[in-house]
Amino acid sequence: MNSYLLVVLFIFIILELRDLRGFIRGREPARVVIVNIAIMAISLAIGLLLAMGKRPTSPPQWIEQMLKAIGVVN
16 A cells, blocks of 8 residues: 555544544534444545545445345345
8 A cells, every 4th residue: 555545544543533532522422423434434445445546346236246145146
């Protein structure tokens, strides 16, 4: 992995922890914090994939893989 990507990752983690501290102090419900972390993690993952030159898979491919995993589709 490129050193620039690691720098971006560490900055992201620091900003997310700072944001999380604000959520905890504000007494936000747990689901708000979970949704915020999920959205931020997904955006980071997509950004890192694009920066590495890899194209993320599409949601229909995810659904097809899940259906194959549980045995609904061959």
